[in-house]
Amino acid sequence: MITDKCKLVNNNDERGNFVVATNEIKVGELLFPEESFASIPLEFHMNKDYCFLCCKQSEVEQVQQPSQQPQQTNNKSIQCKFGCNMWFCSEICSNDMTHQLECSFINKLIESSIKNECDVSTCLLALRIMIRNKIESDKYQETVGKLSNQLEKFIEINKSFIEKYDINFQQFINQLQQENSDPSLLAIFNKDEFLQIISSIYINSFSGLSNDFNRKPISNGYFYKPALLNHSCEPNIFFTIKDKNLEMRACKKIEKDEEIVDSYVDLLLPTIERQKILYNSKNFLCKCSRCSDSTEDERYLSSIYCFHCNDGVEFISPEIYFNKDTKKLQENWKCSNTSNTCEFNKKKQNKRNKDPELVLILAGINEFKEFINSEQLLFNDVNLSTADQEMPIIENILKRLLKFERDVLSRLNLNHQCWLIYHIKLSKTFEKLSLVYNNFDYLVQSIQHYKELTRHVESIFKSSTSGELVDCYYHLGRINEKYLLSLIKQRNQFNQLKLQNQNKQDLDIDKLNSDIKNLLKFINQCYTNSYNHSVLVYGNNHLKSIQLNEMILKSNLKSTTTN
Numbered sequence: 001m002i003t004d005k006c007k008l009v010n011n012n013d014e015r016g017n018f019v020v021a022t023n024e025i026k027v028g029e030l031l032f033p034e035e036s037f038a039s040i041p042l043e044f045h046m047n048k049d050y051c052f053l054c055c056k057q058s059e060v061e062q063v064q065q066p067s068q069q070p071q072q073t074n075n076k077s078i079q080c081k082f083g084c085n086m087w088f089c090s091e092i093c094s095n096d097m098t099h100q101l102e103c104s105f106i107n108k109l110i111e112s113s114i115k116n117e118c119d120v121s122t123c124l125l126a127l128r129i130m131i132r133n134k135i136e137s138d139k140y141q142e143t144v145g146k147l148s149n150q151l152e153k154f155i156e157i158n159k160s161f162i163e164k165y166d167i168n169f170q171q172f173i174n175q176l177q178q179e180n181s182d183p184s185l186l187a188i189f190n191k192d193e194f195l196q197i198i199s200s201i202y203i204n205s206f207s208g209l210s211n212d213f214n215r216k217p218i219s220n221g222y223f224y225k226p227a228l229l230n231h232s233c234e235p236n237i238f239f240t241i242k243d244k245n246l247e248m249r250a251c252k253k254i255e256k257d258e259e260i261v262d263s264y265v266d267l268l269l270p271t272i273e274r275q276k277i278l279y280n281s282k283n284f285l286c287k288c289s290r291c292s293d294s295t296e297d298e299r300y301l302s303s304i305y306c307f308h309c310n311d312g313v314e315f316i317s318p319e320i321y322f323n324k325d326t327k328k329l330q331e332n333w334k335c336s337n338t339s340n341t342c343e344f345n346k347k348k349q350n351k352r353n354k355d356p357e358l359v360l361i362l363a364g365i366n367e368f369k370e371f372i373n374s375e376q377l378l379f380n381d382v383n384l385s386t387a388d389q390e391m392p393i394i395e396n397i398l399k400r401l402l403k404f405e406r407d408v409l410s411r412l413n414l415n416h417q418c419w420l421i422y423h424i425k426l427s428k429t430f431e432k433l434s435l436v437y438n439n440f441d442y443l444v445q446s447i448q449h450y451k452e453l454t455r456h457v458e459s460i461f462k463s464s465t466s467g468e469l470v471d472c473y474y475h476l477g478r479i480n481e482k483y484l485l486s487l488i489k490q491r492n493q494f495n496q497l498k499l500q501n502q503n504k505q506d507l508d509i510d511k512l513n514s515d516i517k518n519l520l521k522f523i524n525q526c527y528t529n530s531y532n533h534s535v536l537v538y539g540n541n542h543l544k545s546i547q548l549n550e551m552i553l554k555s556n557l558k559s560t561t562t563n
């Protein structure tokens with residue numbers, strides 16, 4: 001028994017051990033909270049903002065300023081006094097025994113890891129786990145030490161990857177020996193153990209995401225019980241990490257004896273991309289119902305309108321399979337038309353894959369993705385002083401995107417991944433432009449893309465709940481709040497001019513008032529949706545749920561004061 005809600009099942013096939021529910025589990029029910037055996041911030045976050053030991057986001061205090069002065073903040077982090085210069089949330093973390101033991105090795109390991117192109121954060125986490133193993137060897141043996149049944153396979157398949165870490169470790173040790181480091185400290189290190197831990201981190205660790213509504217990866221942690229769960233692209237649990245604590249909640253109802261499965265990949269990706277990640281990083285291919293169906297159980301993230309059926313109803317979608325000879329994932333395209341009338345389906349499989357029309361569309365998709373990745377679509381550099389000079393460049397990019405929409409995206413199912421990328425990028429781009437140019441039209445366009453984005457994400461998660469939905473509804477509410485404020489401003493200006501008898505504007509004030517009311521209702525609904533998902537995936541007491549609850553109240557309150 002892992003907890004009172006689930007138990008481990010020993011299994012020898014390629015899936016290895018797995019976990020099942022011992023009783024029915026309701027949506028939103030907490031399966032287990034667990035503190036990590038060891039965690040570390042990712043390389044870019046090894047700074048003042050996150051504690052190097054527990055990964056807690058640093059507290060910021062407001063500095064009292066004379067009223068006219070801009071507000072200043074003071075980061076409460078403290079820097080290590082033992083020599084590594086890393087940042088900690090408190091004296092307790094900075095003086096922690098694990099850190100005292102690792103401290104003098106940190107900068108040397110960072111240096112050799114960068115030189116050998118190894119991931120810095122993974123190497124430092126492995127160092128920390130090795131040290132923790134010496135301090136708490138019983139706990140290690142009882143938990144993380146048991147997560148080794150997939151290691152041999154990983155090491156066998158990823159020989160060149162392991163070799164890189166092997167060389168890195170050797171160089172790190174050589175340097176310590178040349179510097180005559182304390183032999184009793186050097187005795188902590190063992191190359192085989194280091195490589196086993198590195199492999200285990202790749203197989204078993206969990207990344208923590210930022211606590212805001214943008215979910216950026218910030219840390220990596222090593223947890224025992226959650227690491228016993230297998231993967232599915234139709235998961236029934238959702239995990240969150242706060243500092244060094246992980247919580248898992250059911251995102252669907254789980255029946256007694258049903259396997260509890262978690263997702264190791266971004267579920268907004270189409271099958272071919274999810275499978276490539278799973279195969280390259282975890283050495284297996286998922287056989288869940290979403291992966292086994294060419295339409296992804298009607299999610300259509302890779303589906304193209306059939307250019308032979310030409311009726312706007314049938315779609316060509318790829319079946320993904322693993323070619324044992326080339327050891328690569330391949331696609332077999334087929335039309336959904338089952339009536340034997342589709343010219344595309346009449347062709348043999350290899351001819352279908354090479355159909356010139358299909359090849360053309362796939363090339364267009366690649367070109368679109370390259371363009372999206374290469375262009376600075378968020379125009380982060382645009383500011384008020386340079387806005388006018390930037391405008392022709394921005395207009396050109398938007399024109400190019402419209403052309404992609406006409407030539408490529410219009411040929412794809414509305415749930416195709418390209419549309420998702422398009423809405424993600426354009427929602428933020430138009431939001432930024434509306435801010436820089438103070439332009440209403442850009443704001444309206446941004447809202448349209450946020451709406452489409454939310455609809456799209458809903459269709460991917462279907463009847464399930466997820467953190468992505470919390471964020472989508474939050475952002476949809478937030479952008480509409482901006483719109484609401486501009487409508488209220490417009491109404492106030494109108495009323496003021498009317499009072500002064502100067503109003504020459506042709507404005508339907510009743511319509512504007514009713515738009516404001518409806519918009520407020522919509523915003524309130526967005527925050528309510530976001531909150532409902534948040535309570536299920538993060539729980540009542542999570543900061544996001546608390547913030548969302550306040551937003552619901554605020555948008556309700558406004559409804560009584562906007563008139």
Ligand SMILES: C[S@@+](CC[C@H](N)C(=O)[O-])C[C@H]1O[C@@H](n2cnc3c(N)ncnc32)[C@H](O)[C@@H]1O
Nearest residue numbers: 014015016017150204227228229230231282284
């Ligand atoms: C975090 S562990 C999960 C527990 C693991 N089954 C065990 O016995 O320790 C991850 C590893 O389990 C295996 N695994 C997880 N999900 C799988 C799946 N859907 N199909 C095949 N193998 C899977 C893979 O070898 C993967 O690298």
